[in-house]
Amino acid sequence: MTTADNLAGRSLFGFRMGYWMLCVIEMFERLAYFTVRSVVAVYIMQADDPGGLHLTAADKGTIFAWWFVFQSVLPMFTGGYADRYGYKKTIFFSVTMNIIGFVIMAYMRTFWGFFGGVLVLATGTAFFKPGLQGSLAQNLDKTNSSVGWGIFYWIVNVGAFIAHPLAGILQVGIGWKAVFLGSAAFTACNYLMLFTFKDFDSKADKTEGPIHVFLRTLKNIFEPRLLAWLGIMSCFWLMMYQLWDLHPNFLTDWVDSSGVAAILPEFMSKSTDRGMQVLQQNMLALNSLLIVICMIPVSWIVRRLRTLESMVIGMLIATIGILVAGFTGSGWTFLLGVVFFSAGEMLTGPKKNEYLGLIAPEGKKGLYLGYVNIPVGVGGFIGSKLAGYLYGHFGEKAVLAQKYILEHTPLGQGKSWDGDPDTLSSLLGVERTNAFAKLQELTALDAHKATQLLWDTYSPQYAVWIPFAIIGVFAVIALIIFSQRAKRWSDMNA
Secondary structure, eight states, rough: HHHHHHHHOOTTTTEEHHHHHHHHHHHHHHHHHHHHHHHHHHHHTTTTOSSOOOOOHHHHHHHHHHHHHHITHHHHHHHHHHHOOOHHHHHHHHHHHHHHHHHHHHHHHHHHHHHHHHHHHHHHHHHHHHHHHHHHHHTTOOOTTTHHHHHHHHHHHHHHHEEEEEHHHHHHHHHHHHHHHHHHHHHHHHHHTTTOOOOOOOOOOOOHHHHHHHHHHHHHHHHHHHHHHHHHHHHHHHHHHHHHHHHHHHHHHHOOOHHHHSOOOOGGGEEEEEEEEEEEHHHHHHHHHHHHHHHHHHHTTTEEEHHHHHHHHHHHHHHHHHHHHOOOEEEEEEHHHHHHHHHHHHHHHHHHHHHHHHHHHHHHHHHHHHTTHHHHHHHHHHHHHEEEHHIIIIIIIHHHHEEEEEHHHHGGOOOOSSSOOHHHHHTTTHHHHHHHHHHHHHTTTHHHHHHHHHHHOOOOHHHHHHHHHHHHHHHHHHHHHHHHTTTTTTGOOO
16 A cells, blocks of 8 residues: 555544645645735736836736636636546646746736736646545535535635735845745645645546536536526625735725734835835735634534525625725724625635535536636626726726826816826826826825825725625625525535
8 A cells, every 4th residue: 555545544633634635735825826816916006016017907907807717717627627537637737837827927027928927827726726626525525524614714724824924025025026936936845745645536437538528517507506606606706806806906005004013013014105004915814814713613603504594694794894894094994894804704615615515416526616616707807807997997096196186286287088097197297106106296295195185085995895895785685595495405405
């Protein structure tokens, strides 16, 4: 018997060693992913970041939208291939793709070059998810599924929590390239894990050709209740991902976290024109910290709740969190919103995996757990494009500074604007990267007062966040209706 066989056969805390090894592989992958993901929104578009790409909110929306599609919709197909050709081979391929993607992102500074790196990374992640989660599902059953997925979700957030401050240390201490290359190095650690990782039999038909797998994947997804569930969850994830994808820029532009910075270690903050401010990723790290601390107890407390009941409660609480965090310029109030959001996420996130893992037919675990990513992809695509429009027109501080200069200073007198934020720079002769400094010069206001002037004049918090809150409320109502119908389906009563 091989070392891998010996390890896989052992048990720890009621779970096979194979389960724990898969959790470690996931933690390294998430550590690498969130080291980049926690700061990349700022790198792509933040106008006042000296080392960033300085692309527009619309450009960022396009990059993020297709990142979601490749990363989360592709698993609809890669899940079937993971079942058919083996989880271990799938994970090895994904690790290699992820490393290549991170390296490309480190060195490409044009829109298309960076976009290409993102798509390579997203494709690698698309193969990783069903390969890893399909293996995990083979190690769980109805007796330990709820706690098992809860622990898995906890492990994910251990990696995410470490990644947030680590990204700041790499970026501030060394530079932006170190963030991407560091993530490539963390990903490479999983090559070592694969030497001791025993593949798990998916029980799928191993005689199917690639075309058969593709057609079977398409056929299964048109099951009516699955389509309804995917549609509802797409609305929820559309709203939910804005905490991680839009709030980095919103925090950097608008939220005064100087009070929070006063009680945190110095390396978690940086000096800005508004004084010491907590790095945005460290504010958002409260989300993963709360999940690390509370995920396992919460999983145990709600273990007897139906999966859909837990998700309804979680979606409602998360929507409240988005509203609280989005409507404020105070660092402390923002953190309160993150507390609500995190509580909702803990009730919703693991349950989506558990739900499809339990109803998946034998031999289709990877396929169904590939479907679970579709709402993230569909919701993320629409949400990213919507966020790019809303923030680019009504929320970005640099653009609103240009708009104020046009509407309220001599530089804008006699000039007609077509409403497109991309034309403001040429119309005014003031670039986005210099717009806020120019506003301060023209109004003789310091950074705090100039920020408050724009906040009071344009109310970016309402223009940006109310549409997402409406979508979140719609998802909650739709899932309540769906859950009432689900009570008549016997295989949903687990």
